[in-house]
Amino acid sequence: MSANSNQRPETGGFFARDRAWHAPALTPEYKTSILRSPQRALLSLDGTISEITGPVFGHSMIGELDNDLIHNYARPGESAIGERIIVHGRVLDERGQPVRGALLEFWQANAGGRYRHKKETYLAAIDPNFGGCGRAITDDDGRYAFRTVKPGPYPWPNGVNDWRPAHIHFSVFGHGFAQRLITQMYFEGDPMIWKCPIVNTIPDRRAIEQLIAPLDWGQTIPMDARAYKFDIVLRGRRSTLFENRLEGN
Amino acid sequence: MVQELHRLKETPSQTAGPYVHIGLTPNYCDIRGVYDGDLGTAMVNDQTLGERITVRGRILDGADTLVRDAIAEIWQADSAGLYNSPSEMRGTADPNFTGWGRCPTNAEDGYFQFETIKPGKVPFKDGRLMAPHITLWIVARGINIGLHTRIYFSDEAEANAIDPLLLRIEHRQRVETMVAQKDGSTYTLDIHLQGPKETVFLDI
Numbered sequence A: 001m002s003a004n005s006n007q008r009p010e011t012g013g014f015f016a017r018d019r020a021w022h023a024p025a026l027t028p029e030y031k032t033s034i035l036r037s038p039q040r041a042l043l044s045l046d047g048t049i050s051e052i053t054g055p056v057f058g059h060s061m062i063g064e065l066d067n068d069l070i071h072n073y074a075r076p077g078e079s080a081i082g083e084r085i086i087v088h089g090r091v092l093d094e095r096g097q098p099v100r101g102a103l104l105e106f107w108q109a110n111a112g113g114r115y116r117h118k119k120e121t122y123l124a125a126i127d128p129n130f131g132g133c134g135r136a137i138t139d140d141d142g143r144y145a146f147r148t149v150k151p152g153p154y155p156w157p158n159g160v161n162d163w164r165p166a167h168i169h170f171s172v173f174g175h176g177f178a179q180r181l182i183t184q185m186y187f188e189g190d191p192m193i194w195k196c197p198i199v200n201t202i203p204d205r206r207a208i209e210q211l212i213a214p215l216d217w218g219q220t221i222p223m224d225a226r227a228y229k230f231d232i233v234l235r236g237r238r239s240t241l242f243e244n245r246l247e248g249n
Numbered sequence B: 001m002v003q004e005l006h007r008l009k010e011t012p013s014q015t016a017g018p019y020v021h022i023g024l025t026p027n028y029c030d031i032r033g034v035y036d037g038d039l040g041t042a043m044v045n046d047q048t049l050g051e052r053i054t055v056r057g058r059i060l061d062g063a064d065t066l067v068r069d070a071i072a073e074i075w076q077a078d079s080a081g082l083y084n085s086p087s088e089m090r091g092t093a094d095p096n097f098t099g100w101g102r103c104p105t106n107a108e109d110g111y112f113q114f115e116t117i118k119p120g121k122v123p124f125k126d127g128r129l130m131a132p133h134i135t136l137w138i139v140a141r142g143i144n145i146g147l148h149t150r151i152y153f154s155d156e157a158e159a160n161a162i163d164p165l166l167l168r169i170e171h172r173q174r175v176e177t178m179v180a181q182k183d184g185s186t187y188t189l190d191i192h193l194q195g196p197k198e199t200v201f202l203d204i
């Protein structure tokens, strides 16, 4: 445990979300958004204790294979088929501070682009040794890592010929419920990223680039697995200096 | 030139997609043996303090069709109005209450449902008490960034009438979109993603 662990929990409000950096709710090229997008203005206000607080998840709940998608669904002695990769990175906030104890949950298609889900209809084969889910909790420096196979791209019903680039879905819990985030990670060099209607819901190219993990040659394990680095940034929070303290604070 | 602020940009949100259950509730979608159980399915135990309630709701799209592939998460105070969180500095919350729940909308009837307790009141930033409420967050295919709203309670009309957040709603007939209706110990609320009954969603 580092000295960070002895720090007083932070209680400041979160920075206002830069909504122009995110996709708007209505993005007609991604057709499902048309009927699922709120049309009224959001009610904007500074976070209260109901959003500043959030649940915590202890390292004790994480099983030994939770961050190893190659083995966590495989039969004993077997492993998932596909390109072996390590995905690692840090969870930071907008101030650049590490977010420790953050719960990350990830899910993905198998190497052929097929999900293990009853609503999935793609003809690519199921891998009997691949479930497709994993999770990790960040350490005191905000670091996480997991091992998996590189997911395949897959077609989806939107336009006549739309394909998702290879991607991994991430769900992130920070320290406050207002930081709750779900996003997707893409892979450096994939030309399909720029053709994807879901990627292109994000208006700013720099924001899209924030979702593309570079190949990390330094962390690549020789004769074993290549590495990709994916850092995640959650909303920052104000220091409580000069702020009205909540009663008893 | 001035000094650099050294701020980072928040990672952009992306839709949870149609297969969100694989990641968040794998046992619900028959991926067994990876985790012991799905997170957020049990908020209470035998010793939890407070009034036991059931909170359930449906999510409807702009054509009034049920959204059956969403995930709802809730976050709430315990019966004394304390959050089970390290950022809670006012006291120690009931250790037998997690305050957090997660539930997919059911593939048949479209309901999410939580067995929980009625939360106590918690203060607004200026010290006024807010009416008892539950924070609700929704993700699904077609939703680009998770939607925040709140669930208030129909039997708290007096407290709701002076709730600092509800008072901020300009179009007063929309207040009821955040109020769950009580029937016995069950509170029910329909979330409308768009249309004339669109729920008030929060940028908070």
Ligand SMILES: [Fe+2]
Binding pocket: A109, A164, A167, A169, B017, B019
């Ligand atoms: Fe996907």
